[in-house]
Amino acid sequence: xxxxxxxxxxxxxxxxxxxxxxxxxxxxxxxxxxxxxxxxxxxxxxxxxxxxxxxxxxxxxxxxxxxxxxxxxxxxxxxxxxxxxxxxxxxxxxxxxxxxxxxxxxxxxxxxxxxxxxxxxxxxxxxxxxxxxxxxxxxxxxxxxxxxxxxxxxxxxxxxxxxxxxxxxxxxxxxxxxxxxxxxxxxxxxxxxxxxx
Amino acid sequence: xxxxxxxxxxxxxxxxxxxxxxxxxxxxxxxxxxxxxxxxxxxxxxxxxxxxxxxxxxxxxxxxxxxxxxxxxxxxxxxxxxxxxxxxxxxxxxxxxxxxxxxxxxxxxxxxxxxxxxxxxxxxxxxxxxxxxxxxxxxxxxxxxxxxxxxxxxxxxxxxxxxxxxxxxxxxxxxxxxxxxxxxxxxxxxxxxxxxx
DNA sequence: ACCTGAACACCGTTCAAGT
DNA sequence: ACCTGAACACCGTTCAAGT
Numbered sequence: 073x074x075x076x077x078x079x080x081x082x083x084x085x086x087x088x089x090x091x092x093x094x095x096x097x098x099x100x101x102x103x104x105x106x107x108x109x110x111x112x113x114x115x116x117x118x119x120x121x122x123x124x125x126x127x128x129x130x131x132x133x134x135x136x137x138x139x140x141x142x143x144x145x146x147x148x149x150x151x152x153x154x155x156x157x158x159x160x161x162x163x164x165x166x167x168x169x170x171x172x173x174x175x176x177x178x179x180x181x182x183x184x185x186x187x188x189x190x191x192x193x194x195x196x197x198x199x200x201x202x203x204x205x206x207x208x209x210x211x212x213x214x215x216x217x218x219x220x221x222x223x224x225x226x227x228x229x230x231x232x233x234x235x236x237x238x239x240x241x242x243x244x245x246x247x248x249x250x251x252x253x254x255x256x257x258x259x260x261x262x263x264x265x266x267x268x269x
Numbered sequence: 270x271x272x273x274x275x276x277x278x279x280x281x282x283x284x285x286x287x288x289x290x291x292x293x294x295x296x297x298x299x300x301x302x303x304x305x306x307x308x309x310x311x312x313x314x315x316x317x318x319x320x321x322x323x324x325x326x327x328x329x330x331x332x333x334x335x336x337x338x339x340x341x342x343x344x345x346x347x348x349x350x351x352x353x354x355x356x357x358x359x360x361x362x363x364x365x366x367x368x369x370x371x372x373x374x375x376x377x378x379x380x381x382x383x384x385x386x387x388x389x390x391x392x393x394x395x396x397x398x399x400x401x402x403x404x405x406x407x408x409x410x411x412x413x414x415x416x417x418x419x420x421x422x423x424x425x426x427x428x429x430x431x432x433x434x435x436x437x438x439x440x441x442x443x444x445x446x447x448x449x450x451x452x453x454x455x456x457x458x459x460x461x462x463x464x465x466x
Numbered sequence: 467a468c469c470t471g472a473a474c475a476c477c478g479t480t481c482a483a484g485t
Numbered sequence: 486a487c488c489t490g491a492a493c494a495c496c497g498t499t500c501a502a503g504t
Binding site for chain 1: 363366367370371374380381382383384385386387388389391392393395396397400424425427428430431432434435438443446447450451452453454455456457458
């Protein structure tokens with residue numbers, strides 16, 4: 073995990089990791105059957121405790137807390153989101169999914185619907201966090217700057233403003249906004265809002 | 270694109286692609302500066318027309334159509350979702366984002382909020398479609414089967430049922446369900462449901 | 467039980483040299 | 486302008502041999 077934080081996921085090579093451990097690259101194969109298994113284990117480590125019991129609260133608060141916990145875990149290590157997205161952390165995935173499905177079902181959803189929404193929530197958290205962790209590395213001016221400058225032409229003023237806000241807004245706030253919007257949609261699945269029908 | 274459909278993203282190598290084109294691998298560097306640029310161009314090709322004008326309809330129908338159009342484009346080529354997620358298809362990303370932001374702003378959202386929700390929508394579509402395209406390849410029994418069998422123990426019956434439904438439900442229906450839930454959440458941002466406050 | 471050294475079969479990329 | 490052939494600097498993985 074120290075090596076990941078220092079060199080990043082792209083710098084993580086069996087040979088280089090071995091060297092950091094004062095060992096030959098091939099020696100790692102006495103501890104993991106292959107690199108994929110090593111990365112899986114690292115992903116599990118990152119998500120350790122992801123399925124711990126949540127505080128007693130209304131279901132939407134629990135979902136909010138769970139989403140934030142997921143994101144925080146991913147942010148705790150360099151390229152954490154990309155690593156988790158590119159591996160199969162089976163144990164953690166089950167723990168997280170079970171927790172989410174249980175919450176949704178407790179709120180009144182059928183298991184099939186609960187499962188679909190649990191995965192949708194996961195996609196959002198992973199996508200948002202990958203982008204958070206990816207946009208930082210470049211020297212100083214973000215990738216967005218060049219993207220905006222490169223094609224500032226024939227783009228709607230609203231879109232330009234939206235992109236601007238992405239670079240200036242607090243990521244944690246943006247994350248919560250999207251998550252809450254999603255939760256609001258789920259609430260509509262439970263007690264259909266009479267106003268919109 | 271033919272080579273991608275035949276061999277998949279992992280099988281796409283400069284040497285092998287060159288061979289399929291009756292050319293040496295190094296010859297490709299007269300047409301693309303590097304492999305990343307090649308993949309970017311392929312991602313753009315997959316998303317061609319993603320920003321075309323939408324039929325005149327209520328904003329939520331337009332979002333629904335746009336989401337389905339995005340997914341359909343990704344599904345049209347092997348590993349399309351993974352390819353798009355792992356590259357920077359700048360042009361298509363702008364076209365898609367501009368369209369979504371314009372719709373959301375037209376519905377009454379501020380650009381900053383519209384941008385955040387446009388990206389959230391993108392994360393959902395990409396995540397869902399990557400999973401759709403990834404789960405199919407293994408021989409016959411899905412990866413889910415082994416995952417469920419491997420840890421059928423100490424998992425809530427609701428979660429087991431949710432996982433079962435994921436393998437038996439039509440992906441297109443599941444996709445629409447999650448997308449509609451998300452759209453319902455956005456609707457709540459526009460005209461706050463009086464019942465939930 | 468764990469590691470070394472060296473090999474095998476690949477990669478992306480570069481570049482003189484050809485046509 | 487485009488391609489060849491061959492090299493360079495890497496990969497993941499394997500495996501006899503050592504300790």
